[in-house]
Amino acid sequence: MKKFLSLTLAMCMALSLAACGSSGSSSGSGAQSGGSAAQTEPQFDENGYMLMDESYLSMAAGSAGGGWYVMGAAMNDLFERSMNVHMTLIPGGGSTNPTLVDEGGDVQLGFTYIANAVAATEGKYDYEGAQCNNLKALACLNIRQYLGITTTADYTSVEDMVANPKSLKIAVGPRGGGNEIMLNRYLEQLGTSLDELAAQGADVQYISASEGYTAIKDGNVNTCNYQAAIPLSSLVEALASQKMSFVSLDEATAQKVADIYGYSYDYIPAGSYQYQDSDVGTLCDTVILVVNSSVDDAVAYNMAKTLAENKDALVSAHASFEALDPQVMAQCGIDLHPGAQAYYESAGLM
Known part of the structure; x- marks a missing residue:
């Protein structure tokens, strides 16, 4: 029965991502989305993770030693243990991270606030004349600061x-x-x-x-x-x-x-x-994670899944993760990355 349910879920995810035009595979670096003419259906392992190539990502947090930096280190460790990914953590800032992530060259993932993310995608306030068109949401951490x-x-x-x-x-x-x-x-x-x-x-x-x-x-x-x-x-x-x-x-x-x-x-x-x-x-x-739109769907799917299904491990690393609630992870104020959206839909969180 469990095998049947797993197969059914995998088939539903494949249809969902195919409808979104997902490539379902990574470019090797993890920083670029499919882009090839041939579309392949995503495949899943026995734990429900989407199969992906080895990937390298950098996350922008806050100042070294601060809360975001500690939380970022905990997430990076969890990502590396759960997925075929290598993570690098760098210092950042709430308003600068959306720009860094939007550029996508050295940073593909980062912390920010809902208000900053909305302003960045709309090109308002500190982002006037510098609209972030490649910025997508990965997860709302539900941490009120x-x-x-x-x-x-x-x-x-x-x-x-x-x-x-x-x-x-x-x-x-x-x-x-x-x-x-x-x-x-x-x-x-x-x-x-x-x-x-x-x-x-x-x-x-x-x-x-x-x-x-x-x-x-x-x-x-x-x-x-x-x-x-x-x-x-x-x-x-x-x-x-x-x-x-x-x-x-x-x-x-x-x-x-x-x-x-x-x-x-x-x-x-x-x-x-x-x-x-x-x-x-x-x-x-409220704190959210933003991601560059070029990150592979499989990578974004697996990161969202890792965060939603490993709260206890995150709380043991930093008490702020106690606020993490999978039921609101999709509520970020800006458009979700298609891979993350596919996970939330499959898990009944949207």
């Missing part, structure tokens, strides 16, 4: 920081990262920017959250801006030895930013961190 601002100073709001730039020493994240961009978009509604605050005397440091919290403990900055899932390990560690307060965003202002750029306004629940006694209102976005 919140903008968080913590401080050892007496600031009670971002507006207070803007009014006192000469006393502000803030780590904002790498340029082009989601946290730096999201904070700048909030500041835009206040008629200023990080560059403007620096010109007025603020010490603005473009370093990662982990580096920022080390700087807070060392007394080199008094405020740290981050975008991360709950809990952020470097913040938890810093709070063990340094008391900080949590700064909420003004709801009306934050909602304007959310409406313009496609973010959500939400709350970091009270008690998520030490010294956080109340909900913290802020902006957030």
Whole structure:
């Protein structure tokens, strides 16, 4: 009976991919889609993976040592153990990754946020004049990442920081990262920017959250801006030895930013961190994986399958994967890669 069901599923997948015009085989490098005149039906192994040639892929994550980098390493390891693929992980950023993936030469896969992916494919905001036409979605990781601002100073709001730039020493994240961009978009509604605050005397440091919290403990900055899932390990560690307060965003202002750029306004629940006694209102976005459209259908199919069917292995590597839900993996805000779509359809996830 199991063999009959497996054969039936394989036949359905073959018909589905044939209808999409899939080649069903890789080019050898894994970075180029079929493209030959002859169309072949995909074949599957005993575990339901689509047969594919040996492939080489690079994934753009976030800054080295950050959450995305650790999660990327875990996924790359899982891909290599599950598929005939060799993975390379490189540092990246939330807004730069779509462009890197779209170009497809050195990077074929990467992390980003739904709002960034939508803007990239539509050629809006940071991607104006640089529309990403080769960008497709692989999977929604369902990881909501919140903008968080913590401080050892007496600031009670971002507006207070803007009014006192000469006393502000803030780590904002790498340029082009989601946290730096999201904070700048909030500041835009206040008629200023990080560059403007620096010109007025603020010490603005473009370093990662982990580096920022080390700087807070060392007394080199008094405020740290981050975008991360709950809990952020470097913040938890810093709070063990340094008391900080949590700064909420003004709801009306934050909602304007959310409406313009496609973010959500939400709350970091009270008690998520030490010294956080109340909900913290802020902006957030959801993490997805994007992939170049030229990646073989078989490779994209197998990567989607690997992620959907190995949650426990991913959670053991990074707690943020606890949010992974196969039921919403296809909900990415942009078009899915045909190979990934074929997997979700076959698994009843669309």
